Amino acid sequence: MAAQYSVPEATQRVLDQGIFKNPRLRHNIPEGAAEVAAKSVKFLGNNQPSVPVNWRFAKSVSALKAYEASVLSLLIQKKYKADVGEIRIDTDHASLFFMTPLIAQIIGEDGKPKPFSPMDPNTYKIIPNFDKHDTAGLYRGLATSIYKSRDGRYFHLHGSLNTDPTLTALGLPIRDPSITQFDAAVARIQGKVEQFDSADIDYLMNEKYKQAGCIPLTKEEYFSSESGKANYDAGFYEITKESKPSSALRPLAGLKVVDLSRIIAAPAISRSLAEMGASVMRVTGPDLADLSAVHHDMNWGKWNSHLDLKKAEDKEKLWALISEADVIVDGYRPGVLEKHGFGRDAVFEAIRVRGRGIIYVRENCYGWHGPWVHRSGWQQISDACCGISMGFWRAMGLEEPITPIFPNADFCFVISTGIRGCVGVLHGLIQRAEQGRSFGVDTALNYYSTWLAESVGEYPADVWADLWERHDKSVFRHYENMKKMFATVLPAMFQKDGKTLFQPQFFEVRKAEAIGATFVFPKPILQFVDKTVDLHFDVGTRGNGIDAPVWPTDLNVEVVKVDV
Template sequence: MPTNPTYSVPRESHILLHDGILSNPLHTPFLPPEIKDAAKSIEFIGSSEPSIPINWRFAESISAIKGFQAAMLNVLLKKKYGVEYQKVVINTDHAQLFIMSVMLPVIDPLGAKIRLSDREGWYKYYPDGDKHHVLDGGNFVSASTNIYKTKDGRFFHLHGSLNAVPIQRALSLSSPPASEGSLSFTDACSLYQTAISQYTASELESLMDDTHRQAGTTCWSTTEYLSSPHGKANAHVGLYEVHHIPSTYSPKAQEPMWWTPFGLSEAPHEAPLKTSARRPLLGLKVLDLTRIIASPTITRELAELGASVLRITSPNVPDMTALLADLGWGKWNAHLDLTRLPDRERLRALILESDVVVDGYRPGVMEKWGFGKEDILTMFEGKKKGVVYVRENCYGWNGPWMGRSGWQQISDANCGVSLEFGRAMGNDEPVTPIFPNSDYCTGVAGATGVLQALLERAEKGGSFVVDVALNYYSQWLINTCSTYPPQIWDQLWEAYDRPILRHTDNMGVTLYPLIKKLTENPLGARIFNPDFFELRENKAIGVPIQTVKPILGFPEGVVELGYNIGSRGNGVDEARWPEDLLTEIIKV
């Protein structure tokens, strides 16, 4: 790809941060007034040309949102610790690894060199929680998450979620007589296509989303989404919303305050563990009720800043534990079974000790057990401190589709991102964008919303609700971030020999080949700079892991990013907050 002096990824990331986020009328009225000054010390560096063959400006998007996070952190550093705004350097080549980081860890890199594709080796350290074999169920299962053409000529994104059986039953599909191992992916797609072609897109929405409560959406254009009742209902939202919930119990309840560190020794030789700008969120208790990528990224980002995160899962609920080598850093991990009253009481006690609670389950799931938004806010009425409650979903928290189940691919298809990617390759059909970009960007946005809520809690008291959604990010992507100019996209596409993906090329088809293409192409290879990776000790599993370094760089050394504890499998720890943080960090 020839150098184009009219375009620069770092420069465009800078513009996107300052104009597309900090001066965006969807954000500006609600942000801390100091944040624009705090953002002046953020520098973007890196290659001028984009590296990933996608028409959407993914490189600029993640870089700008990480810059937003850094600016909000700068505000917190000054208000809580009296530290002047720190210089933060974001390398936009490095930042692009963030949106594919789930694919990149290497377990025991100095020994067995286990990668994600080696499921048997991987599950030795992160026991398999994929109870319905979504990742390893063969082509018949893999094809359940894909885009198919409908009876009325539209396209519909079907999603097998964590169990493909419900949608297979809804479509009257059963596993073919031949063994799944011998069924090709093309033949498996044909089975679904035949079933899907019996329905219009509207009928499928009713069948999947309303009748069977399974994830699925018509693949709308960007214009169709924005003009839909649901798009209009969420058009006022930027990357997230922060809602202040003042206490009505008494003037002394939920007073303005920062979090109270716990178990921190005052001994001089242990001074680095005291709450300070070095580890800005040290002592913050974050309860993690999340799965998959977007909402776990929220809590991992907080852990990177020093927060103590306790992840609660159930031994009876499926989970993609293969993701934990990337998303489990800094998190204790315990099991509770909410069908048991004692475990519900234990969760209630943990919530009351927490500063932040993050719920990433489908709307209505935690309400069933008494742990929905209103339940948790009510728990803190009359207490000295309020809580920051974060809820993340696919579609957003307004409009007729609010309660639907969804995933990254569903949001991309719903908001028109997928259709524009397909059209950029010359076909009037949607194609799922490469890498779980909207997942990771939503996670960073959510973590930034938590930082803002913590700032506001320290000033106003009360509790806060942070609303985050994949669609909030996706609608910002289409409205503000946008696609590359035609000349830049044409040059980028040409550099990769103009690959053409089709609507049935799901992420199972594209991810591994694309990683290989990137490493073999001069444009892509530069983002795999060894300086962008680090070897992390991981006492929790007994071997180190090589993975992507934190994206934010603090050259003055005042802030140190990293994790208090290593990543581990589900249910390894007790469902409790540690009494002595120092002892727990040394132990695990």
């Protein structure tokens, strides 16, 4: 029976019913997008799923990329009076989208590709290490995982970019060189977590120590929660307008984007815009920690500069960038940029005099309504919050929440934050062209996770049974983090699904001239059959702080330098 299942056909249903006809989303879908998709988008690929997770990740990303394609095509129609023609999406190819940091390769001195390991000290000369607080170490790394609490419920700890507050809150030493084994590290942290009731440790981490973390919920529990109710009608993203009033080949060419973000989700938004031709200046602080393990993937198409917003002269430089920008991406915890004077309202007011609006995108975890707006959050936290982790353990026959293997919410979120945030920008650009105002776009990891849980869902039981059987029925535990899961799942996928997922035509070679490296990455998911749109990155990837924080006269320059 499982053999009769078709991933491309199921994806088409998700696009039609789960997006365009979804009553939760229809209020924010651009008029004409559904008609464009019906005319132009075609799905193909293997009938059987390949990624060994019960949630239908491949369908979600494929449908979201189709939605992105329809809104991009709509913008091209309105701006250039051009028809992009047929757009093909291979669902097997799309399955690679949420694992790109893990499957990237680098061309070695012998001219042959080999896996790129961003945590290998030998690669730091290519991508500098900004893990300033050793979050990848064994003991400190396991401050990000799920543990059982005293009342029998579980709690998802998260060490964020600095695990010191998490370990301190638990009464543990911030470092313990005596712990060298995985099980010993788990036991040490579990022994502390189980001294707390779940509600108490939730308050301790989120409200007192300002660290990410949540009690894993079923999807029913989340939707009945105060936060779930408050954000239910948000859809993929919310667009608000200010209260006061290129060629089709590279549809966003000339568009300037200031990227104020770290980690994965928000940087994925600006990366998608760069792929469409936008010029992106990413700005981080020189002393801020960052997830440099994904910079080889997330920083394609972007210049990367440093500014210290504690310094008046650096604030002036950021205002100079914003004064010429069309889009700002804010990926920090709500309120952080407001504290420095660069919140949405301040930017809207400052650019009013220039005569054209700006799109200001904000991304958070929990959504922009309800009691958890202020909380810090990551993809794993969103999975736990919205029932995704609970669904994964049930599929494996266990009774404990387990984080699914891949960072689906980060990417799906414009890959969903990473696809939906991008779509929100495209939608905002259409409205800006028609109305001449500034627009705000708000999106959240939970906006994707709730859509996945409610509108995409899990594989039918027989399809999941077959998929799980084909991958040796691997079972994970609540305390096993992604790093440990990857070591099991990725080799199995290369062995069992290599001919389906890792087809040579799905990949391309990219040169990163700024760092003197050549990589192999998956090609853009959207394939325009008539070559009417050319998706690529004009600027190679790099680490943080390489470029000067100014807009260059030539937007095709590889490295931005200050004119002497």
